[in-house]
Amino acid sequence: MRALVVDDSRAMRRIVGGVLASSGFEVLQAGDGREALDVLETQPEPPQLACVDWNMPVMDGLTFITRVRRRSEWRGITLMMVTTESEQERIVRALAAGAHEYLTKPFEADDLRQKLAFLGLLPDVPVEA
Amino acid sequence: MSLGAREFDFVRDLVRTESAIVLDAGKEYLVESRLLPLARAAGHPDVTSYVAEVALRRQPRSRTAVVEALTTNETSWFRDNDPFTALRTTVLPALAETRTRRSIRIWCAACSTGQEPYSVAMTVLDSPLLAGFDVTIVATDLSEEVLAKGRRGEYSQLEVNRGLPASLLVRHFTREGLSWRISPQLRSRVDFKQLNLLRPYTSLGRFDIVFMRNVLIYFDQATKQDILRRVRQVTAPDGYLFLGAAEMTRGLDDKWEREPAGRSALYRVREEDRSCVPW
Structure with a gap:
């Protein structure tokens, strides 16, 4: 499986990408929404997952999600907002725009894996042995 | 058998060093309940003997397991799905x-x-x-x-x-x-x-x-x-x-x-x- 990580912070891309890679994903990266759309355009097959930050220069995550949802050939991409924004109204807006999930930073690796498991993108992850 | 004072002190020092989390006196029950599954899995009858072995053997893996057991939230929503x-x-x-x-x-x-x-x-x-x-x-x-x-x-x-x-x-x-x-x-x-x-x-x-x-x-x-x-x-x-x-x-x-x-x-x-x- 492949995942696209969209975040203007290189450190966050490394953290999110690291969890995804350790869960078996091949990871693509982009630094903002515009660049992420360009990455998607060049892929022969869209990735199964995109983890998207909200606040980014050039194009923010909400706009990116809205654009992806408009394209029928990208309908199969599961979209997860991964952001420091934790207000209820923001979460409602992201889900209304077409995000499937929403994860608030900071988070632990297991929190992300649990979200993926819930979305059917991972085998379930027991929280403790 | 309740957790020995020396073993509790060892766990408290280890967790403080590794995670900065402080286990106050009186948290012996927490240490016991979190470490019991590890103790049983390692074949020990109780937590005291398990901790004594971890302290003695100085194996990084067991020490990490102890720290994680005490610093990880043990409950979650829809646990295990x-x-x-x-x-x-x-x-x-x-x-x-x-x-x-x-x-x-x-x-x-x-x-x-x-x-x-x-x-x-x-x-x-x-x-x-x-x-x-x-x-x-x-x-x-x-x-x-x-x-x-x-x-x-x-x-x-x-x-x-x-x-x-x-x-x-x-x-x-x-x-x-x-x-x-x-x-x-x-x-x-x-x-x-x-x-x-x-x-x-x-x-x-x-x-x-x-x-x-x-x-x-x-x-x-x-x-x-x-x-x-x-x-x-x-x-x-x-x-x-x-x-x-x-x-x-x-x-x-x-x-x-x-x-x-x-x-x-x-x-x-x-x-x-x-x-x-x-x-």
């Missing part, structure tokens, strides 16, 4: 068909801070087959401290990050300052009660479903047998028992039978043993 899928797709539809009195009682034993009973309550609320049913969820734990948190129904951002789907978060919770508060509708579904599993449960009434997950691991063989026998006595003859993924009834109480349900499993009283239980 599969049991809740089995609840939604197998158990609740079966009960919706057979419970003609339109009443279902569920017991979450060792409910901790409420994530499990509230996850059950969300599953019940979202089940159209149960519209019009009177569903009672009794949540018990030994600790009044965790029950108080469950009753408050208030969770931090980090806590709601653990396994709670965003759609359910915005539907069933309201943001209050930095916390999230559970809706009055869900809150009213769960009745929190203090209970020591070593004491009688008959006052709780009878249940159609019992969640007793990751509880038996803390007890010795004889106590596990006693608990499973007494759970059977408060479970409807055609009721359902959920255990943790690493737990089973085999060799402890063979009147329970394992029944696969999707990627999960549940336990039911064997057909031939059902008639002797009045219900």
